[in-house]
Each structure stands twice: as C-alpha cells, then as structure tokens.
Amino acid sequence: MHFAFTDEQAMIAETAKTFFAENATSERTRAAMADTGIDKALWQAFTSELGLAGVAIPEALGGVGLGMVELAIFAEEAGRHTAALPLLASLGLAAPAILAGGTDEQKARFLPRIASGELMASFAAVNMGGTPGATLSDGTLTGAALLVPHGASTDLFVVAADNGVAIVERGALGLGITPLTSMDQTRPYARLDFGGVAVETLADPRAAVHAALTTGWLAIAADALGGAQACLDRTVAYTQERIQFGRSIGSFQAVKHRLADMMVAIEQARSAVYWAACAIDERSDEAAFAVHAAKAFACDTYTHCAGEMIQLHGGIGFTWEHDAHLYFKRARSNASLLGTPDWHREQVAGLAGLDDAA
Amino acid sequence: MKLGFSPEEEVFRAEAAAWLKAELEGAFADVRGLTSLTEMPERRRDWERRLGDAGWSCVGWPRAYGGRDATLAQQVIFAEEYARAGAPPRLNHIGIELAGPTILAFGSEEQKARFLPAIARGEEIWCQGYSEPGAGSDLANVRTRAWREGGDWVIEGQKVWTSLAQFSDWIFVIARTEEGSKGPKGLSFLLVPVDQSGVTVRPIHQITGEAEFNETFFDDARTAAESILGEPGDGWKVAMGLLGFERGVSTLAQQMGFRNELDAVIAAARANGEAKNPLIRQRIAKAEIGLKLMRYGALRMLTDAEGGRLNPSALTYKIQWATWRRDLGELAMDVLGQAGETVAGHEYAFPALPNLFLYSRADTIYGGTNEIQRNIIAERALGLPREPRGDLK
Structure with a gap:
C-alpha cells in the first residue's frame, strides 16, 4: 500500500503540468473554440513530440504501456487548462474500446496510429441518452448517434450500436456528420447519421463498451479534478488581488469559507480519481464502485467550484473575456457526458446492496 | 501508486x-x-x-x-x-491517539519510559484538558493557572468538555504558567493525575441524555515538577503538535465505526422499504462515496506522513468527517421516520441511530468547529489573510 505517486509518476505529472501550462494557453484554447474545438498543433505536440498520448496503450501497439494512473495524470492536467483536445474521445474512449474488444489485427491497424496522433478517434454511445439508436445488420450500420464528442473533427468512430460495436471511418459512404453548436466549445458535439454504412465490427462488443465507459468515466473525472483545482487556484489568487472596502476580498470570512469548502471537496475528488485509477489498474473488486464514485463526485465538485469561481470573481467572471466560463461550461459538459452524477450515484446505490433482500 | x-x-x-x-x-x-x-x-x-x-x-x-x-x-x-x-x-483512545504520540514527540526519555508503557498496557487511561468556558474556538485564551510550589506544580482553574474524565487516571492540561501573559505565550503542557482531592469531575448532561463529557475543576490540584512536556512556556507548541496526531491511523478505526453506522442505516432502509425511495438512494450513495473518500484521503495523508511530507489535505479531514456524520444522522432519521423519535420505557436513552442524529451535532463543534476548520484551511492551506483579533474582553 502506497497511495502517492511513484517517482516515475511524479516525473510524468511534472512533465504533463509543464507541457499543458506552457502550451494549452487561454489564447490557443480560444482560437480552437472559434474553429473546430481542437487545437491541432497542441494535439500534434502531445502525441508525436511528447510521445505520451499512448500512455495506456501497450508498447507493442505503439503506446507507452503504463496504466490508468498515468492516463488520469494527463487528463487532470489537460483539464486544468481546459485544453481543446480529443484526449477523452480518442484516448479515453475509442482506444480502450479497440484495445479491449478488437481483434489482434484491428488493434495493430488502429492503435499505433491513434497513439501517434495520426488518427483522431471518437466514441458514440448511442444508448446513453441517445435516441433513436443504431443497428447493425449484415455488415451495415443504420441509425444515428446524437452527441459524439469532437465528432465533426475525428477520423474514426467507434460506435456502440444496439447489437454490436462498429468502427466507422470518416468519409465512409452513407455517413452523415452534422456539427452541433455546443455550449462547451472545447469539446463540441456532432450528430452522426448512418445510412446503411458498410462497417467492420469489434470481436468482443461487451468488453469494448465496458472498457470505453470505465476509462472514459475515469478520464472525465480526472479532467474535472484538474478543472476544479484551477478554479480554486485562480479564485484564491484573484481574491487576494481584488481590493474592496480597503481590504482584499479574500480576507472576508464569507469568501474564505467558500474557498475552504472548495478545497475540502477537491481533496476528496483527488482521492476519488486516483483511487478509481488504482482500482482499475489493480483489477480490484472495488473498481466499478470507485469509478462511479469518482465520476459523480469529481463532476459535482467541478460544477460547484466553477460556479463559485464566477460568483467570487463578481462581474468580471461573467464576461466572455475571462476564462471562468470555459471552466463553467466544461464542468457542465463533464457532468452530462456518459451519465450524470445522479445516474452514477444510482449505480453506487445498487452496488452498496440497497436492492438486496431486507 | x-x-x-x-x-x-x-x-x-x-x-x-x-x-x-x-x-x-x-x-x-x-x-x-x-x-x-x-x-x-x-x-x-x-x-x-x-x-x-x-x-x-x-x-x-x-x-x-x-x-x-x-x-x-x-x-x-x-x-x-x-x-x-x-x-x-x-x-483509552485519548491516551493512545493523543497523549501517547505527544509524549513520544515532546517527552524526555524519563517521561517516555514512565508514561508510554502504562498507556500501551492499558493501565493508565487519559483525558484531555483543553477547552474552558472562556476558551473554546479561541483556545489560546486559557485562564487555568499553574505555578511552582516546592517540588510541585499547583493548578487552579476549570476545564470543560473533558470527555471520559470520569474513567481517567491522567489528564493533560494547558495552563497559564507565566503570570500576566496573553494568548499562546506563557502556556505550559502539564500532565496531572486525576485521582486527587484537588480535581473534581462533574458530568455534563448532553442533548442525547448521556454524560460522556465533563467539567473538570482544579482547586489546589498538584502534579510533580517534572510532569511537564517541553519547557514552561512551550505549551502552545506542544498542543498544536498534538492536533497533528488527531489525524493519524486512528482515523481508519474511527471510519470503521462510521461503516457500522451506515450499515445500520442501510439495514433500516431495506427493512422499511425506504431503500426503494430514489431520494434516499441518492443520499445513501452519497454517504457510501463520502466514507470511501475518507478512507482513501486518510491513506494519502498517511502515505505522505510516512515519507515525512505533510499533505495539506490533512487540514480538510476534520470538517469532512464531521459533516459526513452529521448528514448521516439526518439521513438516519429520514429513513426511520417518526418511529425514530420515540423509545420504549421511561429512560431518555435512544438507540444507536436516533442517538447518532443527536450526538453528531457535537462532531461539528468539538476539536475545532467547522467554522474554525474553514479558517484554518483558508489561512494555512490557501494562504489567505488571517482573521483580525478583536479587543473585547
């Protein structure tokens, strides 16, 4: 038992921290927001130059061969800067689906290119908050996926259809892609329509969906942790600079106590995220419980902290110019994506034995 | 990891x-x-x-x-x-978790040899003499005095909320040993035997009907000159060091007690059908998650402490568990419904869950109220300005 980063993990965290702080600047994120929602140069740097995108993909498949703790570290740091990247879509959802459910040939064909950044992939969970759904029949896919993260920009889609998991390449005949104006412009959605698209399927759809959701929930939770921490750090700094009534507003107990409550929640979210990451890596019996707990708790914490960030900044926090809304909107998107906090808590309620006989 | x-x-x-x-x-x-x-x-x-x-x-x-x-x-x-x-x-949880580690950290070799084995062998039970009627959140405002007289310290004054004093052999006391001193200066940390004519323990009747806490009066109470931890005037430093020990491995044992309480709430909810109520399910799930996060938060603190690092999240632990338990008490009553508000017989003594509802109101007060905890977090962990002191007596 050692619930702290190893030296190697601390080094990775330091690298990630520096990389995102230097490169995922507000200016670049805003430029991406006004465009496709992806900072392509940043993704290029992260995947090929830093070479750490395949952190949870085996070395034989072009990855780094580490695990969920390391993936969470990157997601946390990207979240801290609301980086406009398909990190969740490509690495948190699509890659684990292929890794867990694909044939050896499919893994070898797709994963090295996802790890290197050559392919950006996304994942469509048609049955989570999505009607009308999509159906596989004789090697073709028919239906729609309503809310695919970064769907207008990614090259490849892993689609969890009603009766299997399909891989759909951008440009496939019969695939319609409609970009959607999205509240969170750092992770815009697209609608995909499948008009009898000829597709290949993954060998083990259950394993694929399970891996995608588990890893995706963790990645969202880690993104939320980093975002919430940034909300706190930036608000603490601001309340110390902002003078009213002849004193810094951070000296008022009404403000201090709210900042303290943010820290209380964030420290719990941090425990939740890394507990879940370890539990998945160690194949603990608690893994399912942990990842639902992390997704629910970290997303609620982010929502709370981003709201407080706006409130404690006052008027400036309500402007487009200030970054507070980037956090506020990403917090909202994280909370909704792949199950709300209430939904995840309901899963916890089941796991806690509430449905057992009295 | x-x-x-x-x-x-x-x-x-x-x-x-x-x-x-x-x-x-x-x-x-x-x-x-x-x-x-x-x-x-x-x-x-x-x-x-x-x-x-x-x-x-x-x-x-x-x-x-x-x-x-x-x-x-x-x-x-x-x-x-x-x-x-x-x-x-x-x-003897106060001896094991507070007195012992403090003596281990600040005691002389003689003091360690005198007191620690007796705690470990269960021979001497300890309690804590910190709060006073005029020194609650503002703990440094203690008025209990002590002075040297021959080979003794003589202690005069009153402590309050001395949990388990009625079973204790020893009490550690923060007393003002420098006449005219104010605040954290001039205090000393004394180790005082309870069983003597100068010490009177009077139970405090709590809102639960029980009397776990006490008032403890010192009137010409005595302890040996060497029964002081650190030097005279070091009392605040020793006392503050002790606060660090309140977040040790014992937190995990405490959490096991919480586990039992939450299990009792779940059992009650299953028995009366509230386990099917979606709102109750949400609150039970929140409690389940909160309890796990206490455990993993404690493991983070402990891992860092073992490596000689203080994890700032340690400062958030008190408010976290106290608030969790208060919420659990409210949840318990919502699960039990009105049935939880009565008890058979004439004695005002409620079963575990209704008692938890009442008792947990103390959790967010003792050992530093939630409001004091928030000040501590804001000032020590986040670096925000300290609260100004007033000058009212």
Whole structure:
C-alpha cells in the first residue's frame, strides 16, 4: 500500500503540468473554440513530440504501456487548462474500446496510429441518452448517434450500436456528420447519421463498451479534478488581488469559507480519481464502485467550484473575456457526458446492496 | 501508486485477525460489538489490558515503549481487522491517539519510559484538558493557572468538555504558567493525575441524555515538577503538535465505526422499504462515496506522513468527517421516520441511530468547529489573510 505517486509518476505529472501550462494557453484554447474545438498543433505536440498520448496503450501497439494512473495524470492536467483536445474521445474512449474488444489485427491497424496522433478517434454511445439508436445488420450500420464528442473533427468512430460495436471511418459512404453548436466549445458535439454504412465490427462488443465507459468515466473525472483545482487556484489568487472596502476580498470570512469548502471537496475528488485509477489498474473488486464514485463526485465538485469561481470573481467572471466560463461550461459538459452524477450515484446505490433482500 | 497489500502484509493480517477472533469469541465476547464509549467501563479496561499484554495495543509505537514497531501498512491492516472483528471503541483512545504520540514527540526519555508503557498496557487511561468556558474556538485564551510550589506544580482553574474524565487516571492540561501573559505565550503542557482531592469531575448532561463529557475543576490540584512536556512556556507548541496526531491511523478505526453506522442505516432502509425511495438512494450513495473518500484521503495523508511530507489535505479531514456524520444522522432519521423519535420505557436513552442524529451535532463543534476548520484551511492551506483579533474582553 502506497497511495502517492511513484517517482516515475511524479516525473510524468511534472512533465504533463509543464507541457499543458506552457502550451494549452487561454489564447490557443480560444482560437480552437472559434474553429473546430481542437487545437491541432497542441494535439500534434502531445502525441508525436511528447510521445505520451499512448500512455495506456501497450508498447507493442505503439503506446507507452503504463496504466490508468498515468492516463488520469494527463487528463487532470489537460483539464486544468481546459485544453481543446480529443484526449477523452480518442484516448479515453475509442482506444480502450479497440484495445479491449478488437481483434489482434484491428488493434495493430488502429492503435499505433491513434497513439501517434495520426488518427483522431471518437466514441458514440448511442444508448446513453441517445435516441433513436443504431443497428447493425449484415455488415451495415443504420441509425444515428446524437452527441459524439469532437465528432465533426475525428477520423474514426467507434460506435456502440444496439447489437454490436462498429468502427466507422470518416468519409465512409452513407455517413452523415452534422456539427452541433455546443455550449462547451472545447469539446463540441456532432450528430452522426448512418445510412446503411458498410462497417467492420469489434470481436468482443461487451468488453469494448465496458472498457470505453470505465476509462472514459475515469478520464472525465480526472479532467474535472484538474478543472476544479484551477478554479480554486485562480479564485484564491484573484481574491487576494481584488481590493474592496480597503481590504482584499479574500480576507472576508464569507469568501474564505467558500474557498475552504472548495478545497475540502477537491481533496476528496483527488482521492476519488486516483483511487478509481488504482482500482482499475489493480483489477480490484472495488473498481466499478470507485469509478462511479469518482465520476459523480469529481463532476459535482467541478460544477460547484466553477460556479463559485464566477460568483467570487463578481462581474468580471461573467464576461466572455475571462476564462471562468470555459471552466463553467466544461464542468457542465463533464457532468452530462456518459451519465450524470445522479445516474452514477444510482449505480453506487445498487452496488452498496440497497436492492438486496431486507 | 498502489492500494493492495503484499503477501507478507497479508500474513500479518491473518495473524491479527486470528488473535482478535479468538479473544472476541472467547474471553471478551461480552464487549464485542459495543459502540458507545461509556458502556461497561470496567470490562473495557480489561480489554485495554488484554490488548497491551498481547502487544496489540499501540502497534505503531516502538517496542521499547510497549508497541509493536508496525509499519504504516500493518497499522492500517490492524485498524481494519480490529473493526472487522467487532472489537469495541478504545476506552483509552485519548491516551493512545493523543497523549501517547505527544509524549513520544515532546517527552524526555524519563517521561517516555514512565508514561508510554502504562498507556500501551492499558493501565493508565487519559483525558484531555483543553477547552474552558472562556476558551473554546479561541483556545489560546486559557485562564487555568499553574505555578511552582516546592517540588510541585499547583493548578487552579476549570476545564470543560473533558470527555471520559470520569474513567481517567491522567489528564493533560494547558495552563497559564507565566503570570500576566496573553494568548499562546506563557502556556505550559502539564500532565496531572486525576485521582486527587484537588480535581473534581462533574458530568455534563448532553442533548442525547448521556454524560460522556465533563467539567473538570482544579482547586489546589498538584502534579510533580517534572510532569511537564517541553519547557514552561512551550505549551502552545506542544498542543498544536498534538492536533497533528488527531489525524493519524486512528482515523481508519474511527471510519470503521462510521461503516457500522451506515450499515445500520442501510439495514433500516431495506427493512422499511425506504431503500426503494430514489431520494434516499441518492443520499445513501452519497454517504457510501463520502466514507470511501475518507478512507482513501486518510491513506494519502498517511502515505505522505510516512515519507515525512505533510499533505495539506490533512487540514480538510476534520470538517469532512464531521459533516459526513452529521448528514448521516439526518439521513438516519429520514429513513426511520417518526418511529425514530420515540423509545420504549421511561429512560431518555435512544438507540444507536436516533442517538447518532443527536450526538453528531457535537462532531461539528468539538476539536475545532467547522467554522474554525474553514479558517484554518483558508489561512494555512490557501494562504489567505488571517482573521483580525478583536479587543473585547
């Protein structure tokens, strides 16, 4: 038992921290927001130059061969800067689906290119908050996926259809892609329509969906942790600079106590995220419980902290110019994506034995 | 990062579990499953002695002082197995968790040899003399005085909320030893025997109907000149060091008690159908998650502490557990409904869950109120300006 980063993990965290702080600047994120929602140069740097995108993909498949703790570290740091990247879509959802459910040939064909950044992939969970759904029949896919993260920009889609998991390449005949104006412009959605698209399927759809959701929930939770921490750090700094009534507003107990409550929640979210990451890596019996707990708790914490960030900044926090809304909107998107906090808590309620006989 | 335990650690677990099982199904079956601190005090003393004899009392302490030199992982394991076996809360928890570690950190070699083995063997029970009627949140405002007279310290004054003083052999007292001093200066940390004519313990009747806490009066109370931790005037430093120990491995044992309470709420919800109520399910899930996050938060703090680092999240722990438990008390009553508001018989003594609802109102007050905790977090962890002092007397 050692619930702290190893030296190697601390080094990775330091690298990630520096990389995102230097490169995922507000200016670049805003430029991406006004465009496709992806900072392509940043993704290029992260995947090929830093070479750490395949952190949870085996070395034989072009990855780094580490695990969920390391993936969470990157997601946390990207979240801290609301980086406009398909990190969740490509690495948190699509890659684990292929890794867990694909044939050896499919893994070898797709994963090295996802790890290197050559392919950006996304994942469509048609049955989570999505009607009308999509159906596989004789090697073709028919239906729609309503809310695919970064769907207008990614090259490849892993689609969890009603009766299997399909891989759909951008440009496939019969695939319609409609970009959607999205509240969170750092992770815009697209609608995909499948008009009898000829597709290949993954060998083990259950394993694929399970891996995608588990890893995706963790990645969202880690993104939320980093975002919430940034909300706190930036608000603490601001309340110390902002003078009213002849004193810094951070000296008022009404403000201090709210900042303290943010820290209380964030420290719990941090425990939740890394507990879940370890539990998945160690194949603990608690893994399912942990990842639902992390997704629910970290997303609620982010929502709370981003709201407080706006409130404690006052008027400036309500402007487009200030970054507070980037956090506020990403917090909202994280909370909704792949199950709300209430939904995840309901899963916890089941796991806690509430449905057992009295 | 690793959450699992090694095979050697699992061997230690098996050894601890086997010993606990044998005792709690054998000679100590009568104390198994007790939850209150005040029930069967004499048997609880016997249990403390039994743990001490077998070397399972203060497993993290050095062997020289009656401990077991257990590693952090072993201490965590023992806390888990202790609770799993249904062993009762430790009557001497203040001695084990507060007095002992403070003496270990600040005591002289003579003091360590005098006091620690007696705590580890369950022979001397301790309580804490901090708060006073005029020194609650503003703890440094203590007025209890002490001065040297021959070979003794003489103590005059009053302490309040001295939990378990009625069972205690010793009390540690912060007293003002420098006449005319104010605030944290001029205080000393004295170790005082309770069983003497100068010390009077009077129970405080609490909102639960019980009397776990007391007022303790010192009127010409005495202790030996050498029964001081640190130098005269070091009292605040020693007392503040002690606050750090309130967040040690014992937090895991405390959480096992919380686990039992939450299990009782879940059992009640299943029995009366509230387990199907979606709103109750949400709140139970929140409690489940909160409890797990206490555990993993504690493991983060402990791992860092073992490596000699203070994790700032340690400052958030008190408000976290206290608020969790207060919420659990409210949840318990919402699950029980009106049935929880009455009790059979004439005695004002409620069963565990309604009692939790009442008792948990103390949790967010003692050991630093939630409001004081927020000040501490804001000032020490976030670096925000300190609260200004007023000048009212």
